[in-house]
Structures are given as C-alpha cells and as structure tokens.
Amino acid sequence: MITSIVMALVIVAVAGVAYVAGNRFGRKSTEGLVAQAEELAARLLEDARREADNIAKEAELKAKNAALEAKEAAEGELKEKKREIQVQEKRIQQKEEHLDKKSALVDQKEMDLLKKEQSVSTKEQALAAKEDELTKAASEQRARLEQISGMSAEEAKNTLIEAMESEAKHDAAKRIKLIEEEAKETADKKAKEIIAAAIQRYAGEYVSEKCVSVVPLPSDEMKGRIIGREGRNIRALEAATGIDLIIDDTPEAVILSGFNPVRREVARLSLEKLLADGRIHPGRIEEVVAKSEEEVEKAIKEAGEQAAFDLGVHGIHPEVLKLIGRLKYRTSYTQNVYQHSLEVAFLCGIMAAELGINVKQAKRAGLLHDLGKAVDHEVEGSHAVIGADLARKYGESPKIVHAIAAHHEDEKPSTILAVLVQAADALSGARPGARREMMESYVKRLEDLERIATSFNGVSGSFAIQAGREIRVMVSSDQVSDEQSVLLARDIAKKIESEMTYPGMIKVNVIRETRATEFAR
Structure with a gap:
C-alpha cells in the first residue's frame, strides 16, 4: 500500500513537472502528457485504495480469528474449572456423608454410655445397700461373739497376737536349729571350696620355651644352596617336613612357617644339620629329616616320662x-x-x-x-x-x-x-610374668573395668589397680548405704563376668565413707 502511494506521488510530481515544462515549451505538447499522468495517478490511487481495503479486511479477519481462538481457550479453561469444581463438590459431599455417619455413631455410643451409667448407678446403689446390711450383720455377729466369749474385740485380738507370737518363736527356733545342722553338714565341703579358690601361694620360676620359627644362616650365600637348582632342594625339604620355608630379604635367616609345632621342630633340626654338614640335595634331605624325626620323637617321650617322674605320678x-x-x-x-x-x-x-x-x-x-x-x-x-x-x-x-x-x-x-x-x-x-598380652588389649581391659564400674548409679569414681586384677569403686555416701554397697559390689562383679574375658579373678572393692570437716579458728 505504501509503495502504491509513493508511486502515485511520484507520478503527480512528474505531472507537475510536465505542466511546468508545458508552460515553458508549449501548451499543446504538454497537455497530453498531463492527461496521461493524471490517468496513471488515478489508476495508482485506485489500486492503492483497493490494496488498503484488502489489508484492512485481512487484519479484521485475523483479529476475528484471534478472538475466536481466545474465546475457545477461555471456554476450555472454564470447562476444566467446572470439572474440578464438580470433583471437589463430590469429595465434599462424600466427607459430609462420612461425618454424618460418624456423628450418628457417636450419638449411638453416647446413648449406650448413658444407659450403662444408669445401670452402673443402679448396681452401686444395690451394692451400697448390701454393704450396709453386711456391716450391720457383722456388728451384730461381733456383739454376739463378745457376749458368748465374755471378751471384747480388743481382748480377743491381743490373745490371738500372743498365740501367734508364741507359735512364730517356736517355728523360728526350729528353723535356726535346722539351719545349724545343715551348716555343720556342708561346712567342711564349703570350707574346702573356699580354700581351693583362695590359695595362691605358689610362684615357681617361669621358663618361656617358644617354638623356634627362624633359623639363622652363616651367610646369605646359603640361601641359594637351600633353594637348589630350580628349587628342588626347598621343595624336597617342604615335602619331607610339611613345613613352609620362607626365604626373603631377611639377612642371614630362613623363616619356618607351619601350624604343627612338632613338624616345625623337625624342620628346624633338619635344616641346622644340613647347614652344618654342607651337603644339601634331595637324597640327603630325606635322610636327615628321618633322623630328626626319630630324635624329636625320642625327646617327646623322654619329656613325658620326666614329667611323670618329677611329679611322682605312675601308671x-x-x-x-x-x-x-x-x-x-x-x-x-x-x-x-x-x-x-x-x-x-x-x-x-x-x-x-x-x-x-x-x-x-x-x-x-x-x-x-x-x-x-x-x-x-x-x-x-x-x-x-x-x-x-x-x-x-x-x-x-x-x-x-x-x-x-x-x-x-x-x-x-x-x-x-x-x-x-x-x-x-x-x-x-x-600370675605376673606367666603370660604376656599386647599393650592395646591391656589398656582396653582397664578401660572396660572402669566403664562397667561407673555405669552404676551412685558411683563417683573407679580405679583399676593391680594390673587390672582389682577395681576400687568410690560411691557417694548420700546415695548408697552400707547395705546397698554390698549389693553394688556383687552387681559389678556379675556384670564384669558377663561382659569381659580375663584370666584369673578380679577383686571388686566398693568404698563408702562419710567425711565431716570443720575448722578451729
């Protein structure tokens, strides 16, 4: 549209120029040009007018389509809203029906409770009446008994107490006599058990004789000879003894590894003999191992016989x-x-x-x-x-x-x-020195002892002493009495027995004291 208007303006301008030129060069020659220009301008204006109308119609049509689409979208949203509202209304209606049922059920329960209350009230009244009757009957019976026995209720009560006291003293005397007889029968056996648990007066010398697992070598050159060509020597030795030989970077030493201590001893003796002899080959290895086994068996038999002889135990x-x-x-x-x-x-x-x-x-x-x-x-x-x-x-x-x-x-x-x-x-x-344990496990045992002791109420502090063979427990005198301290010591000992593993016995000392402090000024 804008293009057509521009062209029309151009033509009008051309016509104007032609008109001026016509005035200047001649009217007749220019009038034709002017007429043609005006006609062209009229056509262009008409075309521009039509184009403008078409554009306007298209814009109007687009606007209508947009309005129609907006209307359809709005209607769709409205329908969705209506559907949601209907669903919510249905839920609300269901909840209302549920509430109505619950309300009816509650009303029914209230009616039942009211009936039960009335029934209980009636029964209580009946029981109260019966209790009054029983009280009157008991009073009448007591009066008759007093009249028949010639004693009042207080006198009869004192008489009954005296009779029961006499009977209780008699039963107590029989019970004490029975306990004394049982104690005499079991005293000897119990005393022997106590003495057996308490005697700790033997402390002989301790000889730690560990099984040897490392064999020293005169030089690292012997490692190659022990291994042999393509490992035949070490294989023969391991097969004959059943013990693994570990030859590593450890200087001048061979490690023997095996669970059977006797076989490990045979392997140790055999390897020492082979190193001393210098002849190391499979045939010689089997011969030396056989001799070492005989020596070990002989030493085992002699050790057993010597133990029996030293103790005087025969047969x-x-x-x-x-x-x-x-x-x-x-x-x-x-x-x-x-x-x-x-x-x-x-x-x-x-x-x-x-x-x-x-x-x-x-x-x-x-x-x-x-x-x-x-x-x-x-x-x-x-x-x-x-x-x-x-x-x-x-x-x-x-x-x-x-x-x-x-x-x-x-x-x-x-x-x-x-x-x-x-x-x-x-x-x-x-006993001290008999067995060694790792520092970590030792410290852990002391910590466990103190933890168990302090887990009880009334304990103010605990101290593990005597290398963990005694625990001293300090208790607050205002929270634990003398009688309770005895029970506390027993409870701590029971808990130690159930939660810990330890050699020997652990002594539990519960200490309770009361201190009064004053200053003389």
Whole structure:
C-alpha cells in the first residue's frame, strides 16, 4: 500500500513537472502528457485504495480469528474449572456423608454410655445397700461373739497376737536349729571350696620355651644352596617336613612357617644339620629329616616320662606320656604348655595336701588337664573336651576325666578335684610374668573395668589397680548405704563376668565413707 502511494506521488510530481515544462515549451505538447499522468495517478490511487481495503479486511479477519481462538481457550479453561469444581463438590459431599455417619455413631455410643451409667448407678446403689446390711450383720455377729466369749474385740485380738507370737518363736527356733545342722553338714565341703579358690601361694620360676620359627644362616650365600637348582632342594625339604620355608630379604635367616609345632621342630633340626654338614640335595634331605624325626620323637617321650617322674605320678599310658611330651613344643599366650602343665600339677598337689585329699590324684589331674592342646590343631572342638576324650580312651579314672573336661566350664565342676584343677589353671596363667598380652588389649581391659564400674548409679569414681586384677569403686555416701554397697559390689562383679574375658579373678572393692570437716579458728 505504501509503495502504491509513493508511486502515485511520484507520478503527480512528474505531472507537475510536465505542466511546468508545458508552460515553458508549449501548451499543446504538454497537455497530453498531463492527461496521461493524471490517468496513471488515478489508476495508482485506485489500486492503492483497493490494496488498503484488502489489508484492512485481512487484519479484521485475523483479529476475528484471534478472538475466536481466545474465546475457545477461555471456554476450555472454564470447562476444566467446572470439572474440578464438580470433583471437589463430590469429595465434599462424600466427607459430609462420612461425618454424618460418624456423628450418628457417636450419638449411638453416647446413648449406650448413658444407659450403662444408669445401670452402673443402679448396681452401686444395690451394692451400697448390701454393704450396709453386711456391716450391720457383722456388728451384730461381733456383739454376739463378745457376749458368748465374755471378751471384747480388743481382748480377743491381743490373745490371738500372743498365740501367734508364741507359735512364730517356736517355728523360728526350729528353723535356726535346722539351719545349724545343715551348716555343720556342708561346712567342711564349703570350707574346702573356699580354700581351693583362695590359695595362691605358689610362684615357681617361669621358663618361656617358644617354638623356634627362624633359623639363622652363616651367610646369605646359603640361601641359594637351600633353594637348589630350580628349587628342588626347598621343595624336597617342604615335602619331607610339611613345613613352609620362607626365604626373603631377611639377612642371614630362613623363616619356618607351619601350624604343627612338632613338624616345625623337625624342620628346624633338619635344616641346622644340613647347614652344618654342607651337603644339601634331595637324597640327603630325606635322610636327615628321618633322623630328626626319630630324635624329636625320642625327646617327646623322654619329656613325658620326666614329667611323670618329677611329679611322682605312675601308671600313665605311654601314648598319653607322648602327648604330654608334645606339649613341650606348644605355647598358649606365649606360655609354654608343658611348663604350665607341670606348674598346675604342683599347685594341685599343694592345695590337695592342705585340704587333706589324694595328692597324687590331684597332681595327675593337673598334669593331664591340657592334654587336648597336643592335638587341638588336628581335632575339632574345645581342648578340654578333646583332652577328656583322650584320657577316657587311655583308661584314666572318671574323676580325672571330669576334672579335665570341667576346667574351662565345658562341664559344671561337681567334685573338689575339678575345682582344684580349675583354680590351679587360673593361678598358673594369671600370675605376673606367666603370660604376656599386647599393650592395646591391656589398656582396653582397664578401660572396660572402669566403664562397667561407673555405669552404676551412685558411683563417683573407679580405679583399676593391680594390673587390672582389682577395681576400687568410690560411691557417694548420700546415695548408697552400707547395705546397698554390698549389693553394688556383687552387681559389678556379675556384670564384669558377663561382659569381659580375663584370666584369673578380679577383686571388686566398693568404698563408702562419710567425711565431716570443720575448722578451729
């Protein structure tokens, strides 16, 4: 449209110019030009007018379409709103119906409660009336009894109390006599048990004889000879002994690794002989290992016989003596089990002599109590149960078998001998220097002791002393009485037994004191 108007203006301008030129060059020649220009301008104006009308119509049509689309969108939103409103109305209607039902149910319950209250009120009135009747009847009965007996209620009460007091004194006297008789019957047995648990007067020298696992070499050159060409020497030695040889960067040393202490001892002796002899090859290795096995078996037998001889215990089966000798190469918590068994046997003998029971039998039980540790790496189960089975197999008496099985509570101790073995075993393992433990576990045990003690009410402080074998507990005198302190000591001991694992016994001391302080000025 704008283009047409511009062209029309141009034509008008041209016509104007032509008119001026016509005035200047001649009217006739220019009138034709003017007429043509006017006609062209008229056509262009008409075209521009039509184009403008078309544009206006298109704009009007677009506006109508936009309005129609807006109207349809608005109607769609309105329909969606109406749908949501209908859904909400339906929900509200359902809730109202639910509330109406609940209201009706509540009204019904209120009616039922009202009826029940009326019923209870009626029953209470009836019970009150019956209680009044019973009270009157009791009063009448009491009056009749007083009239018949010739005594008042207070006099009858005093008479009954005197009779009951006399009867209670008589029963108490019989009970005291019965308790005294029972105490006399059990005093001797109880005294022996207490003495067996308390005796700690033996402290022999401790010989730590650990199984050797490192063999020194004269020089690092010997490592190559031990390995041999393509490793044949070391393979032959491992196959003959059943022990792994570890040859690493450790200077002038070979490490022997194996769970069987006897085989490890055979491997150690064999390797030392081979190093001293200098001839190291598979044939020589088998020969030396066979000789070393004979020497170790002989040493085991001699150790078992020597233990029985030193203790004065005879008649032990030769196979049992061999098992005792094998304990020479077994350690437990770094304590040599052979020396530990001898020590337990001596302790059992000393305590048996003090208690007046069979000393040799006690020594025998003490010597054999850890018999299962000689084979516990080959047989599954507790070493106490394994040892009891071996003792039973080789003809030991039932008392000895029971003492072996009960020394770690696998069975409940039922004889004095079993208690003696249990106490001697604890004494041997618990005395200072017998066994070593890591610093971390030692500190942890002290911390656990103090934590358990301070977990009880009324405890103001606790201190683990005597390397964890005694705990002193300070209590507040205003919160814990003398009687309660006795119970507190027992409760702390029970909790220590249930939550901790430790050798020997732990003494619990509960200390309660009252201090009064004043200043003289």
